[in-house]
Amino acid sequence: MTSSFFLDGKEIPFKEGQTVLQAAMGAGQYIPHLCWRPELEPHSSCRLCIVIISGKPFSSCTQPAMEGQKVECNTPKLNAMRRAVTQLLFVEGNHYCPSCEESGNCKLQATAYHVGMQDSHFPHQFPIRERDSSHPRVNLDRDRCIRCETCVRASRELDGKNVFAIHGRGIKSRLAVNSPTSLLKDSGISPDDMAVKLCPTGALTVKRVGFEWPIGQRIYDKESLATIELREYANQEAVHG
Amino acid sequence: MYSATATPVPDFLDLIPPERRSDPHALLQILIQIQHAYHHVPQEAAKRLAAEMGIPLVRVQGLLSFYSFLSPQPQGEYVIHFSDNITDQMFGNRELVALMCQRLDVNLGETRKDGRVSVHFTSCTGMCDQGPAALVNYLPVTNLDRERIERIADLVNAQIPLKDWPAEFFVVKSQIRRSDVVFRKPIEPGAGIRASLERGGAFLPEWAEDLAPSDARRHHLERGGAETLKEIYHSDLRGRGGAGFKTGIKWESVRDAKAGDHYVLCNADEGEPGTFKDRVLLTDYADMVFEGMTICGHVVGSKIGILYLRQEYWYMKEHLENVLNSRREAALLGKGILGTDLDFDIELQFGAGAYICGMETAMIKSIEGRRGIPRRRWPLPVHQGYLRCPTVVNNVETFAAATVISAKGGAWFAHNGTGQSTGTKLFCVSGDCERPGIYEYPWGVSVHEVLRDCGALDAQGVQVGGPSGTMINTQEFDRSACFEDLVGTGTLMIFGPQRDMFEVVKNFALFFQHESCGLCTPCRLGTTLLANYVRKFEQGCGSPVDLEELRNISGLMKTMAHCGLGQTANHHITESIEKFPAIWANRMKTTEFVPAFDLDRALEEARGLTGRNDSEAHLAPVEA
Numbered sequence: 001m002t003s004s005f006f007l008d009g010k011e012i013p014f015k016e017g018q019t020v021l022q023a024a025m026g027a028g029q030y031i032p033h034l035c036w037r038p039e040l041e042p043h044s045s046c047r048l049c050i051v052i053i054s055g056k057p058f059s060s061c062t063q064p065a066m067e068g069q070k071v072e073c074n075t076p077k078l079n080a081m082r083r084a085v086t087q088l089l090f091v092e093g094n095h096y097c098p099s100c101e102e103s104g105n106c107k108l109q110a111t112a113y114h115v116g117m118q119d120s121h122f123p124h125q126f127p128i129r130e131r132d133s134s135h136p137r138v139n140l141d142r143d144r145c146i147r148c149e150t151c152v153r154a155s156r157e158l159d160g161k162n163v164f165a166i167h168g169r170g171i172k173s174r175l176a177v178n179s180p181t182s183l184l185k186d187s188g189i190s191p192d193d194m195a196v197k198l199c200p201t202g203a204l205t206v207k208r209v210g211f212e213w214p215i216g217q218r219i220y221d222k223e224s225l226a227t228i229e230l231r232e233y234a235n236q237e238a239v240h241g
Numbered sequence: 242m243y244s245a246t247a248t249p250v251p252d253f254l255d256l257i258p259p260e261r262r263s264d265p266h267a268l269l270q271i272l273i274q275i276q277h278a279y280h281h282v283p284q285e286a287a288k289r290l291a292a293e294m295g296i297p298l299v300r301v302q303g304l305l306s307f308y309s310f311l312s313p314q315p316q317g318e319y320v321i322h323f324s325d326n327i328t329d330q331m332f333g334n335r336e337l338v339a340l341m342c343q344r345l346d347v348n349l350g351e352t353r354k355d356g357r358v359s360v361h362f363t364s365c366t367g368m369c370d371q372g373p374a375a376l377v378n379y380l381p382v383t384n385l386d387r388e389r390i391e392r393i394a395d396l397v398n399a400q401i402p403l404k405d406w407p408a409e410f411f412v413v414k415s416q417i418r419r420s421d422v423v424f425r426k427p428i429e430p431g432a433g434i435r436a437s438l439e440r441g442g443a444f445l446p447e448w449a450e451d452l453a454p455s456d457a458r459r460h461h462l463e464r465g466g467a468e469t470l471k472e473i474y475h476s477d478l479r480g481r482g483g484a485g486f487k488t489g490i491k492w493e494s495v496r497d498a499k500a501g502d503h504y505v506l507c508n509a510d511e512g513e514p515g516t517f518k519d520r521v522l523l524t525d526y527a528d529m530v531f532e533g534m535t536i537c538g539h540v541v542g543s544k545i546g547i548l549y550l551r552q553e554y555w556y557m558k559e560h561l562e563n564v565l566n567s568r569r570e571a572a573l574l575g576k577g578i579l580g581t582d583l584d585f586d587i588e589l590q591f592g593a594g595a596y597i598c599g600m601e602t603a604m605i606k607s608i609e610g611r612r613g614i615p616r617r618r619w620p621l622p623v624h625q626g627y628l629r630c631p632t633v634v635n636n637v638e639t640f641a642a643a644t645v646i647s648a649k650g651g652a653w654f655a656h657n658g659t660g661q662s663t664g665t666k667l668f669c670v671s672g673d674c675e676r677p678g679i680y681e682y683p684w685g686v687s688v689h690e691v692l693r694d695c696g697a698l699d700a701q702g703v704q705v706g707g708p709s710g711t712m713i714n715t716q717e718f719d720r721s722a723c724f725e726d727l728v729g730t731g732t733l734m735i736f737g738p739q740r741d742m743f744e745v746v747k748n749f750a751l752f753f754q755h756e757s758c759g760l761c762t763p764c765r766l767g768t769t770l771l772a773n774y775v776r777k778f779e780q781g782c783g784s785p786v787d788l789e790e791l792r793n794i795s796g797l798m799k800t801m802a803h804c805g806l807g808q809t810a811n812h813h814i815t816e817s818i819e820k821f822p823a824i825w826a827n828r829m830k831t832t833e834f835v836p837a838f839d840l841d842r843a844l845e846e847a848r849g850l851t852g853r854n855d856s857e858a859h860l861a862p863v864e865a
Contacts (some may be wrong), residue, residue: 022460027469036609042617044618045760045801045803047760047761047762047763047802047803048800050800057801058801059617059618059803062617064619065617081797081801084728084793084797085763086795088762088763088766088770089766092765092766100839116682123770125769146762147759163296164300165297165300165302166303166612167302167303167306167307168307168596169306169756169757169758170754170756170757170759170765170768170769171757171759171766171768171769173758176299176302176303178299178300180298180518232624238476
């Protein structure tokens with residue numbers, strides 16, 4: 001017996017143990033997210049995937065799907081809040097899209113377009129953050145880090161390395177590297193690590209390939225974020241069930 | 242307690258048993274020991290612990306940078322932390338800190354060049370009814386005034402060991418001003434457990450059917466706490482930590498949850514500024530708290546309880562260990578409770594300075610030796626809590642109430658209070674009143690009645706439930722403290738007519754910015770933006786647009802933040818805008834928006850160049 005719930009009135013089937021976000025993505029309904037990855041433990045920190053169930057907000061990446069549940073997702077109020085949360089991420093760091101080699105391949109940028117962000121709205125914080133270019137192949141630019149901990153989880157769960165962690169607290173928290181010198185060059189990082197590949201921004205990049213593809217021919221130049229994410233999720237499901 | 246010692250760190254670590262040294266769950270507790278002995282955690286200690294525990298060094302460093310009382314950099318032999326709650330501030334802590342720094346010739350937040358002393362601010366230390374207060378080497382010093390500061394500075398400069406300081410500096414009073422039915426006649430140690438055992442009520446949940454007949458958990462369930470659970474249900478007891486979840490449901494969920502060991506955790510991370518009831522309960526009624534945990538263990542089939550105490554209450558360690566020992570001697574704790582085959586024991590664990598650890602799931606992480614970051618909502622701690630096992634987490638006061646309910650019955654307890662808030666509640670009263678301290682009232686007492694009893698009839702405002710609670714003005718003093726109306730931790734901070742409520746708002750805004758864990762976007766950024774806007778108003782540069790922005794950010798945090806901290810860290814903003822509008826209006830350049838230039842006048846030049854003067858060339862309509 002298959003169960004189903006209702007996402008903005010549309011019936012979504014789900015399997016036992018699936019979250020609202022997984023079931024929605026599986027049914028071709030994109031819900032914005034930045035810290036969630038199908039292959040990683042959900043983290044529930046970016047807060048873009050918030051939905052309303054029985055009048056209360058829940059992160060759909062961690063909320064188990066339940067039979068008959070009515071889930072509000074694509075509402076003007078929630079979309080405005082998602083836009084505001086994205087704006088917060090932009091003003092927290094130093095994101096100079098026009099000069100960033102990830103422009104066009106950046107999920108943060110693509111999300112900003114998806115949620116209809118036209119300006120940063122909030123006062124820029126202009127933080128001073130350390131850059132780590134010590135490694136010959138991998139660059140860590142903390143200015144572009146959105147604290148989603150994708151690399152932390154990917155390094156631990158997929159690469160089996162524990163290269164990254166978060167240090168500090170609150171607005172002062174930052175991405176830290178596990179090495180005797182705290183520098184990437186003395187860590188176990190490799191450019192092939194999923195931690196590097198899955199970074200949704202330009203915080204972790206592989207050196208010397210930044211402009212392999214000209215702007216205009218990059219990932220999110222050709223197709224929308226939602227289309228790509230839904231296809232990737234379907235492929236993932238097809239492989240891993 | 243570990244005294245400052247010349248023992249090199251590696252030798253010091255040798256004193257810790259190897260099985261503990263290699264257990265990552267003990268990481269935070271060991272770091273606290275090192276911090277106390279060396280006034281910092283040296284890099285070599287961090288490296289050795291990481292190696293022995295088989296964890297990345299970056300994880301050890303992660304704790305050092307998360308908990309306020311841990312420090313990778315050397316602190317002075319005397320580390321002084323001034324409590325910086327609004328009540329401390331109202332009674333002059335800023336002047337006292339300045340005096341202390343001047344007398345010691347040290348900058349705030351720094352260590353003196355000779356390594357003798359460091360002076361810091363810290364969040365509320367729970368001494369609000371006897372502030373201004375500070376911690377000297379993690380021991381509370383209360384009732385600070387200029388004279389006491391000067392004496393402390395002299396003692397530090399003369400390098401007098403703390404044990405030779407005047408004992409009166411360290412006196413912490415309980416100041417119970419009013420007792421009601423629960424605390425007027427405390428329950429004798431053991432009475433609650435005896436009642437629970439006599440009541441009986443065997444109940445073996447499915448998960449326990451496979452347990453060996455000798456398993457202590459099986460004994461608990463077979464000896465039955467089922468009848469006591471019914472009494473908890475009858476009492477309609479709700480959690481005293483602020484959220485008000487029904488205790489009976491929580492206990493039953495844990496009892497019936499599958500999986501192996503069950504745990505009973507007591508949350509004594511009393512971090513909500515203005516709150517100090519747990520401190521008083523653990524000082525004067527520790528037996529009732531420990532007994533409540535034991536009864537809970539009996540009901541849910543657990544043999545291990547942990548009391549998580551905030552670092553600010555480190556001074557209570559010896560006292561609490563003594564109480565635990567006397568309970569063990571009286572067969573109220575340990576193996577074979579009261580001659581039965583029931584086992585239950587309680588250990589103490591300490592926090593290290595993080596308000597967020599008062600949050601149930603953050604506390605669990607902290608007890609597991611991790612950074613106190615709130616977990617995701619599912620699975621709930623009753624199913625997967627401490628070490629992913631079913632776990633009861635209750636507040637100190639809730640466990641004390643459970644003891645009373647077991648001894649006297651649920652109906653007796655429920656006789657007091659209101660429909661949805663049964664029993665009595667301890668209220669922490671501080672600020673501008675004649676008699677600050679602890680007051681026990683049945684739920685439903687009006688703010689006005691408390692103000693009358695504590696001598697604060699000229700109050701202009703009260704913060705109920707701490708900074709995350711509700712700010713009320715004189716119009717609302719007839720509101721009552723209960724889950725139907727003003728909920729929270731039972732904290733009343735009173736502000737007299739002479740106070741500037743904006744200072745209250747600013748203190749709270751900076752507190753939340755400091756205590757946000759940083760996990761989720763809305764709270765990490767929201768608390769910072771709110772604090773920045775408050776500073777803007779402080780400089781007299783606010784505008785109505787900024788007020789609108791403060792409301793918007795608050796709304797965003799309320800809906801989008803991950804946990805209760807972020808969802809409530811904006812209450813002081815929205816409520817002060819509504820209830821004390823003048824404090825904001827007084828700090829605006831103007832109450833009307835006036836742009837820096839006149840756009841229509843700027844178009845005049847363009848009109849001249851193009852020779853146009855029709856209505857389309859004007860912003861404002863013009864007469865034809």
